Amino acid sequence: MAWGVTAAEEPRWRASLAVLVALLLYVTLPQRLTIGPQWLAPIFELALLIPLSVLAPNRTSRERRWQRNAAITLIAIVNAANLVSLVLLVHFLVAPGAKATGSELIVSSIEIWLTNVIVFALWYWELDRGGPHERTSEQHRAPDFLFPQMVTPDCAPPDWSPTFVDYLFVSFTNATAFSPTDTMPLSPAAKALMIVQAIASLLTVALVAARAVNILG
Template sequence: MSEGTDDAESRLGRIERLLETGEREAAPAWRRATRGEPRWAVTAVILVAVALQLMLPHRLALQPFWLLPALELALLAGLTAANPRRVEPRTRWLRLLGLALICLVSLANGWSAARLVVGLVDGTEGTDAGPLLLTGGGIWLTNVIVFALWYWEWDRGGPMARACGHQQFADFLFVQMQSPEVAPPDWEPRFLDYLYLSFTNSTAFSPTDVMPLSRWAKMLMMLQSSVSLVTVVLVVARAVNILH
């Protein structure tokens, strides 16, 4: 009797394991544990942001103007040395290092944007249309990169948490999540997807094909649209006034 019971329990356990395996295989890639995404894209974009900061007029940067870009490059070098090929979950300090890097990029660009806006309002900035448009364009593009980094770092706990499949509920709803038949079975959002989200939000001043689901995502997109709108309106209006 006990042997029959043990056999039945063993068969039941095997069935349950098979069902669990089937469920894991049927789940989309963005909901299950996968390999970390390649690091090259986010590294290249951060280098572009640092270059844009160094190209801005030094009077708009925190002094000394080279300090924040140097710290950003040091943090980026540390992250790349720890995870040279892929953004993979290893230690908690890597995520803290990544957040510190994004905070520095945000601080540098936010300071430059604020100085530019104050200068435009006071009439101390924007005496020549060409340099003004280049400066405003650099700040605007860096702003796109900054918010792309925040979206990428916070969606479902960040890239390392997404690789582990820890959080099942997304903060951003991509088209491939709604219509999985239009994407490969191993599709999951990567940094370039968040960069596209940030760019379209900065140009359309509203969501396009990617919908924010959580409250923090909605508030962050609203903040980005506001910053982009103020920057574009003031810079373009001043440039048009100079040309006239």
């Protein structure tokens, strides 16, 4: 089966690039949608991202515990910063007397939505079968996601294994459809993450965008 093979070592640069995009989206948000200095979260993110990218450019079975912990901490910081921005955006949406133009709300909601896609792609990438480092080991655990290539082996090489781009696609489709599409969550953790992402995406797209074009209120 497709998930029974040992995955090849995966370069970190795709995930690192995604983090940089999320960082740029964050610093372009209005100041009112961040807590504290707007540069604070990006500084912490870069302090983790740069050493990881330089010292461990590939995710391998030889990955050290601190590298794994640093990667998870990095995702958590990006996730927390984006969640705070979403909460503040909803607050300014419903707060009496809040002054925000429709264009400002639309642009901010798009930035938060895109960051939501990126951060959950990172979570899925780190979760599935114990993470990209564990997927390169023969002792990797059972899959958390069922990709089409796993049940239709004729569509992929025998040694196929998902990469970050595959998880980015899963995140994008879940954020747009508010449900799984071609890839199914198998583990409780994967299902819980997809539920949280769908709720955040629904808040951003349905509530904020609707208010921005004066459909609500």
